[in-house]
Amino acid sequence: xxxxxxxxxxxxxxxxxxxxxxxxxxxxxxxxxxxxxxxxxxxxxxxxxxxxxxxxxxxxxxxxxxxxxxxxxxxxxxxxxxxxxxxxxxxxxxxxxxxxxxxxxxxxxxxxxxxxxxxxxxxxxxxxxxxxxxxxxxxxxxxxxxxxxxxxxxxxxxxxxxxxxxxxxxxxxxxxxxxxxxxxxxxxxxxxxxxxxxxxxxxxxxxxxxxxxxxxxxxxxxxxxxxxxxxxxxxxxxxxxxxxxxxxxxxxxxxxxxxxxxxxxxxxxxxxxxxxxxxxxxxxxxxxxxxxxxxxxxxxxxxxxxxxxxxxxxxxxxxxxxxxxxxxxxxxxxxxxxxxx
Amino acid sequence: xxxxxxxxxxxxxxxxxxxxxxxxxxxxxxxxxxxxxxxxxxxxxxxxxxxxxxxxxxxxxxxxxxxxxxxxxxxxxxxxxxxxxxxxxxxxxxxxxxxxxxxxxxxxxxxxxxxxxxxxxxxxxxxxxxxxxxxxxxxxxxxxxxxxxxxxxxxxxxxxxxxxxxxxxxxxxxxxxxxxxxxxxxxxxxxxxxxxxxxxxxxxxxxxxxxxxxxxxxxxxxxxxxxxxxxxxxxxxxxxxxxxxxxxxxxx
Numbered sequence: 001x002x003x004x005x006x007x008x009x010x011x012x013x014x015x016x017x018x019x020x021x022x023x024x025x026x027x028x029x030x031x032x033x034x035x036x037x038x039x040x041x042x043x044x045x046x047x048x049x050x051x052x053x054x055x056x057x058x059x060x061x062x063x064x065x066x067x068x069x070x071x072x073x074x075x076x077x078x079x080x081x082x083x084x085x086x087x088x089x090x091x092x093x094x095x096x097x098x099x100x101x102x103x104x105x106x107x108x109x110x111x112x113x114x115x116x117x118x119x120x121x122x123x124x125x126x127x128x129x130x131x132x133x134x135x136x137x138x139x140x141x142x143x144x145x146x147x148x149x150x151x152x153x154x155x156x157x158x159x160x161x162x163x164x165x166x167x168x169x170x171x172x173x174x175x176x177x178x179x180x181x182x183x184x185x186x187x188x189x190x191x192x193x194x195x196x197x198x199x200x201x202x203x204x205x206x207x208x209x210x211x212x213x214x215x216x217x218x219x220x221x222x223x224x225x226x227x228x229x230x231x232x233x234x235x236x237x238x239x240x241x242x243x244x245x246x247x248x249x250x251x252x253x254x255x256x257x258x259x260x261x262x263x264x265x266x267x268x269x270x271x272x273x274x275x276x277x278x279x280x281x282x283x284x285x286x287x288x289x290x291x292x293x294x295x296x297x298x299x300x301x302x303x304x305x306x307x308x309x310x311x312x313x314x315x316x317x318x319x320x321x322x323x324x325x326x327x328x329x330x331x332x333x334x335x336x337x338x339x340x341x
Numbered sequence: 342x343x344x345x346x347x348x349x350x351x352x353x354x355x356x357x358x359x360x361x362x363x364x365x366x367x368x369x370x371x372x373x374x375x376x377x378x379x380x381x382x383x384x385x386x387x388x389x390x391x392x393x394x395x396x397x398x399x400x401x402x403x404x405x406x407x408x409x410x411x412x413x414x415x416x417x418x419x420x421x422x423x424x425x426x427x428x429x430x431x432x433x434x435x436x437x438x439x440x441x442x443x444x445x446x447x448x449x450x451x452x453x454x455x456x457x458x459x460x461x462x463x464x465x466x467x468x469x470x471x472x473x474x475x476x477x478x479x480x481x482x483x484x485x486x487x488x489x490x491x492x493x494x495x496x497x498x499x500x501x502x503x504x505x506x507x508x509x510x511x512x513x514x515x516x517x518x519x520x521x522x523x524x525x526x527x528x529x530x531x532x533x534x535x536x537x538x539x540x541x542x543x544x545x546x547x548x549x550x551x552x553x554x555x556x557x558x559x560x561x562x563x564x565x566x567x568x569x570x571x572x573x574x575x576x577x578x579x580x581x582x583x584x585x586x587x588x589x590x591x592x593x
Contacts, residue, residue: 025342083590093342105439106344116434117426120364132356133438135346176432184342329535 024095027215028056033088050073050239061216065226066236072219080110107163108185111178124158127180134181140273148176167194189219223324242331253321254330260298262289276306357448376413377460380406384468391469394450398528403468404552405526410461412521415494420452424510425500427590436591443584445497454490474556481555486570489548495579504584525549545574
């Protein structure tokens, strides 16, 4: 793991947002938030959120990255006031929503991972209804609906029930319900899951257009998304924030390393010393091996492989700079099912 | 940062109602058909059993069948609906919006109750014609059906929101509907005492009784008003309890 320069990025206490945002009231301030899920039928209780403290500056696009079960959804559900923390405090734009959860709906729009209650409604009506439930007049809700459907390319399917759409279109329609009513804080739980690259880009663009007025907290387990759209990212593992910084600075933690991926077309020659060494260092998934190695070591090993007899059994190889997934693993993250797509 | 506006209770209620009404539009035809067919079937079956001279029994059978249409949709289907919404986490969408729980429960309940109106009216008219009862006082339906709808929908929502699992919500809704069926259609004077006590505890009884009275030749206005007031009181209690259950279901 990286050296002394990384200490400032590690999280035990809250990490401050960038200096530009520090003067304003933070959009989100979590203080020592904890929540336990009661174990069912004799299984042990799970500490789903473990004393999490975070600050998200006004106007930031802030990400929560982690594998399934890391506690991302539990954390954001407490943030938007639909799940009560066992202890700790949530402040949104200066308002204490732990004391009064009913305030949250007037500050934040939440896109849940689950299908919403309005999923059987036609797309247009679901957006309009949600707008009205966020306090818009009927006229305002209708014009906001039309503008949003146009922006996200959904106008053609406005009259179709969400249940009749493909998974990607349905998710996009749900993003529209989150955007209606222009809340200053958006909390989006995996908004782009199931979206094709074009629709994913549409969502990122829509968020970018709202940058001046909106703070975004985005849950993702997509590394590419985290690296392209987030200003800062908190990496979660087992309910704890194990790192929190800009994607670039987090990646600097492991910048001395590279990732070597090998794909074998036949049984690899294990008696070759380089193959044996790489096998020991790799995560093996069938004929796919993946190892994080110091740059020099990786180059050397690849040279020996491509120049030696093992090359005949090698189908493909890639050498890549580390991703946030490597950061997650380097920080001690356990099972990684992060999506690299 | 100032708080954004939130909808007034009435605006929230009407938005939920309109949304739910449109949601059920697609399923409306088949559902109403099934609900009405069930009641009309009971009317036809019992026609051979009911004594020609017993107007009281005929009144009860017609009134009970009509209220059963309401129970099928408002109690049974709504319990299923809320059980499913709760189980799947779909209620988070409402929970994260600045709307009072009562608006969500009332709006949804009202939309389900609305669907029952045509079927319940059709059943009552068909029953009166089949059993030779006067149509003169059928206007009472205007009061009975909304009140029965409100109390049964409140109960349905309550069952759906309290049930720990969606399947249990379905079972509870169906048991509730069976109770309405048996206790509402069989005249009280033909029941053993234990069942009469149970009958007095089921809210639909008062709706069925009010309607049954109005189908007689000389309805007793005082008793009619009493039954309707009990119905209204049950509706208020059931909907209040359902709103509390909603709050508990979403803020865990």
